[in-house]
Amino acid sequence: MNERIPVKDISPVKVHKPDAAKHENNYTPRSHIYVRAVKGSLETFRRFFGLIFLGTFAILPWLEFNGNQAILLDIEAQRFNIFGLTLWPQDLTLLAWILIISAFALFFVTTFAGRVWCGFMCPQTTWTFIYIWCEERIEGSRNKRIKLDQRKMDFDKFWRKSLKHVVWILIALLTALTFVGYFTPIERLFVDFFTFNVGFWAGLSVIFFTFCTYGNAGWMREIMCTHICPYARFQSAMFDKDTFTVAYDARRGEKRGPRSRKEQPEENAKKGLGDCIDCNLCVQVCPTGIDIRNGLQYECINCGACVDACNGVMDKMNYPKGLISFTSEHELAGGKTKIIRPKLIGYALVLAIMSGLLVFEIMTRVPLEIDIIRDRNSLYRETNDGLIENVYTLKLLNKSQTNREYKVEVIGLDGHKYIGDDKARVAGGEVFNLAISIAIDPYALKEQVTEFSFKVSAINSPEDIQRTESTKFIYQ
Known part of the structure; x- marks a missing residue:
């Protein structure tokens, strides 16, 4: 009873927020977010990866195997054709194995590289960036879109807004037709839909998924990630100090402040300035409207847009890149990241065992x-x-x-x-x-x-x- 409980002194974390007086277009997550276009290696990779994902999604239902649609998940007939494999309700265990493997693959990737699924592979993110790209081509850059929304309705604003929504709806309709084509013969679906001969359930499904795609990617956007998607809520349970996430190096960046390109780093150091020039570009390019400089936040989807934006600024200032980067908490503290660690090995072993059991189940399956x-x-x-x-x-x-x-x-x-x-x-x-x-x-x-x-x-x-x-x- 005489032993004392050790008390650890934890200093409060100081949250740095951009000066609202210096940045006119500062929006909260609930306000409309005008995403700024960004160029960089991560953005190029994300677009390339997204193109592969979209191409695979669009082409797969049109492929044929043994004279039949290669992938046809016929719910009415209770039969799933996946190339040479046909699954019936009796093969429910195979579906269970696939879902378990998908879950552990997600856990493994998240433990290693954070929410890269959200930033690079999630359909919500992919279609949101497609819609933003269309918006930029029709309405202009970020500043032009802000000014366009502030103007009263005129002919220029009317035709741009109308064209944008027509393009959005067409993309949503094509997406819905392709998606429903996984569950009903896609060739007949396209013909029947545009000739108004489509069945009730197929037609209702196309209209429903068109509305969902248009609403989610066009209007809700970041709300799906910040308020609806449960993944953002439990992701932190899989993080550790060696997980790679998009993070801001506060030791190098603080204190923030604008400065001339001609000023040398030594002069800035005498003024107490870090490498962050407080340009706010990392906020403007973020699809969820957060400031990565405030630390790890559940809204961050690890898309890396702020990394490309900051690296571009560092290049112009002749500063080293990496002020914002994919890094770990250990690296930010000056240590080294442990790639091989018990949690990651555990997920990898379970994933390998589950994958092996799935392969064994398929190989020993009697047709x-x-x-x-x-x-x-x-x-x-x-x-x-x-x-x-x-x-x-x-x-x-x-x-x-x-x-x-x-x-x-x-x-x-x-x-x-x-x-x-x-x-x-x-x-x-x-x-x-x-x-x-x-x-x-x-x-x-x-x-x-x-x-x-x-x-x-x-x-x-x-x-x-x-x-x-x-x-x-x-x-x-």
Whole structure:
């Protein structure tokens, strides 16, 4: 009881905010954000990566595989075709594996490089930047857009605003048609939609996703990231002091202040000035409207726009780059970043194990499913020959995308008589109902309920495809 609890003295953090008197166009996150265009290596990479993402998204539903749409997630038919793989409700475990792997991949990337998913891969960010790019081409640069919104409505403002929204809606419509094309045959969808012959649910889905894309990327923008997306709220749980995030080097940048390009760093140091000239460009290029100089904030999506803007200013001032950069808390404190660390290794191991299990599940998956349905009208019946007969319906599901022929055998029921076809040809991705009867001499039955199995094997197939399912022969 006499031991004292050690107390750690923590100095309050001083938050530096730009001087509102020096910057006329200073907006809070809830105000309309006019994003300034920026050039740099990260912006070039983000656009290149976004182009690949958009191209993949737009091209995939148009590809064909074995004469069918390569990727078709047919919810109505409860069948997902992904190139040569067909998934049915019975394959729900595969979908679970994919979702688990995606989650741990996100955790791994976030632990290593922060919210790069949000900044470089998230559809909300990608489409928002597309809409901003269209806005710049039609209404002009950031300052021109601000002045345009402040003007009263005239012809110039009217046609620019109208054209912008028409372009936004067209992009949203094309996006919606492409997205819905993953769930319904895309060629027929495009033709039917523009000829007003589209089905109710497909048409409603296109209109709904058009509205969502237009609203999210055109109007809500950063609100989706700062108020709706749950990822921004729990991301900090995956961060540590070695996570790479966009950060401002306060030791080098403070104290902020404007200065002439001709002044040497030594002269600025005598005045107590750091490398930050307080130009506010890092705020103007931010799509969520935050000031990265105030420290790590949950609104930051790690897009790197402020990094490019600051590096451009540093070049003009003949200062070293990196005042704002992708760095870790340890590096900002003068230490070194530990790339290999327990948390990252743990996520990597779990990710590798889950990926291996998914591959194993796919490799060992039998593309055949059997469902045995007994005759519900009677448990058994006696034939004219005095035999006991049970009637069954075998539902054969060909889970592959190629036509196959199957042979049916009865195992574990000695002395039986097979009545009906013992072969069936099933088209790829289809279900075939095979009605058969099994008859047997009642003196050959030792019990009232005898368990046996149906074995179904593929004929003339390069793969060894077979499935055995047990059922019961009833006589009582």
